[in-house]
Amino acid sequence: MYYEQLDKIQKIKPRQNKIQITLIRGFDILCALLAILISLPVTLIIAILIKADSIKDPIFFKQTRIGKNGKQFGMYKFRSMHVDAEAKLEALLAQNEMQGAMFKMKDDPRITKIGKFIRKTSLDEFPQFLNILRGEMSFVGPRPPLEREVAEYSDYDLQRLVITPGCTGLWQVSGRNTLTFEEMVELDLKYIREQSLLLNIKILCLTFKEFAGKGM
Template identity: 80%
Template sequence: MIDIFIRSFDLIGALIAILISAPVTIIIALLIKLEEPKAPIFFKQKRIGKNGSPFFMYKFRSMHVDAEARLDMLLAENEMEGHMFKMKNDPRITKIGKFIRKTSLDEFPQFLNILKGDMSFVGPRPPLEREVAEYSEYQLGRLEIMPGCTGLWQVSGRNKLTFEEMVELDLQYIRTRSIWLNIKILCLTFKEFTGKGM
């Protein structure tokens, strides 16, 4: 029953979010195109969703088009423990990309993923295939539900957390999730978002 309530909430919320964010979305798209006219506006990447099902997650493109090819050369600079890659001064990020990442505006196209049923507003962050390939059986537990645009991990420290801490928060969310918990996490996410200067 909880899945039906959350899915209904996601559908209605995603439609409202797309309508409200439309003016900002158009401006971001124009700025991305002006910086690199021949490059695409959107970036899609294969991620792993519920029960290990792959899907394409959408974002506004915040990196140069050869970013994926350059990743192997930067893995030694990874600043995050575990199976995720994070680099504070990633040279692959564009000028507009720095701004939309800092403000999380690059995430707006994920409202489409919610409409499609690939993602939920709240849930574990969808991992890459190479990350899942290194998961332990325990860590695979975070794939039991639909991944989310935000989650308990994001409002509990985000980049300051280790991978293991993120997994524990994801599993805690899976055990206790409810509409009210989702609303609380969304409110905390919005507070963090507006605190970034938006």
């Protein structure tokens, strides 16, 4: 669906060549493997805490996201919300604190007790290392949107989908929730124009610095 839409619009041209793509992919695979090994003890602790909070509910949450060229994939996270969170979303849309095609709410009642902690520290994102190994995501790139968000995109916004989505990106290290949707799109397009392995490493360092600043 969205792939066909992308074919019809004037798309941004990513700063990519075969060498750059190979370097970034190799870097992603190596770092994802290392990250999985290093984070294993923390992963086990989080899994135990999630189960202790609600033993009958799953540890992981798989959500359909829109990836490169509008293709769907299942993105993994540690479950940070109650299992009926999606059903309750409609009633909360009026309290959205973000402008544009994204939903953010400071005191979202759907979030569990352990969920508040792992979201604040971004620990809920750890399972996405698996998405990186599978090639569905990269460490750095535009954040993969939900289908309902993409349905509200303009042709200009759709340009976010021309490259592999990432766990972090320019907008996450440039203000994150303080930015408007339009500012987020501009930062994503800026990244697409300037993408390189060195830029990815710089963004990852800034992300780690922010992560460490949260008390981890």
